[in-house]
Amino acid sequence: MKKLLILLLCAASGIVAVSARDTEVSVSYGAEPAMGHLGVYRNDWSGLDGWGAVNATIDHRFAPNLWIGLSYTYSSADSDHASKGRYGEVTWHGLMANVRYEWYVRGGLLLYSHVGVGALVEYFSPSWEDSYNRTNMAFQVSPIGVQYDFGKHVGVFAEAGYGVQGVVKAGVRIGL
Numbered sequence: 001m002k003k004l005l006i007l008l009l010c011a012a013s014g015i016v017a018v019s020a021r022d023t024e025v026s027v028s029y030g031a032e033p034a035m036g037h038l039g040v041y042r043n044d045w046s047g048l049d050g051w052g053a054v055n056a057t058i059d060h061r062f063a064p065n066l067w068i069g070l071s072y073t074y075s076s077a078d079s080d081h082a083s084k085g086r087y088g089e090v091t092w093h094g095l096m097a098n099v100r101y102e103w104y105v106r107g108g109l110l111l112y113s114h115v116g117v118g119a120l121v122e123y124f125s126p127s128w129e130d131s132y133n134r135t136n137m138a139f140q141v142s143p144i145g146v147q148y149d150f151g152k153h154v155g156v157f158a159e160a161g162y163g164v165q166g167v168v169k170a171g172v173r174i175g176l
Contacts, residue, residue: 022061024069026157026173030055030166033075034139035092035120050077053092055165059100067100071116073138073164088126094138094164095119100145108149116140120164140165147173 033053052075059069073094079087096118104111120138125131142161149155158170 023176024057024059024067024173025176026055026057026059026171028055028057028157028165028169028171029053030073030169032167033073033092033164034162035075035077035090035122035164049079050075053164053166055169055171057098059098065102065105067098067102069098069100071096071098071118071140071165073120075164088124088128090125091123092164093121093123096138096140096164098140108155110145110147110149110155112145112147114140114142114145114159114161116163116165138164142169 057071096116140163142159145159147157
């Protein structure tokens with residue numbers, strides 16, 4: 001996990017160095033991430049009880065309505081009933097490149113769409129065999145996002161879509 005955080009920080013500093021234009025950092029919680037729905041498990045994994053996903057993003061404005069950035073997603077789930085007498089835990093770490101396009105701006109209200117694609121590392125810890133990793137594609141498609149800015153530097157947002165960041169995601173954005 002430390003390696004992913006260091007990679008994210010290095011990439012974020014590279015994005016900031018490209019230009020002195022607008023940059024935003026956001027933190028959010030997403031309910032019902034796609035990891036629990038994709039069915040990519042093997043060896044008797046089922047009935048995963050997940051809690052959602054925590055997301056951190058850094059975006060940079062490259063055009064008047066176009067933002068490009070990186071995001072990190074963390075989630076985990078337990079299975080007390082993977083199979084009779086078996087239990088385990090799965091932890092997910094996702095790193096994605098994101099594009100956000102603002103299509104309506106009026107005062108502090110923004111409507112936008114967001115798409116992200118990247119890698120998802122899954123760490124399985126079953127009780128019946130050795131732990132193992134898998135790597136899959138991470139994605140997020142949010143056709144509708146709403147943001148309200150309380151001032152020049154702080155806003156709240158919510159998105160509806162599907163992917164590793166959640167079906168519904170809400171959080172805070174801070175402009176740098």
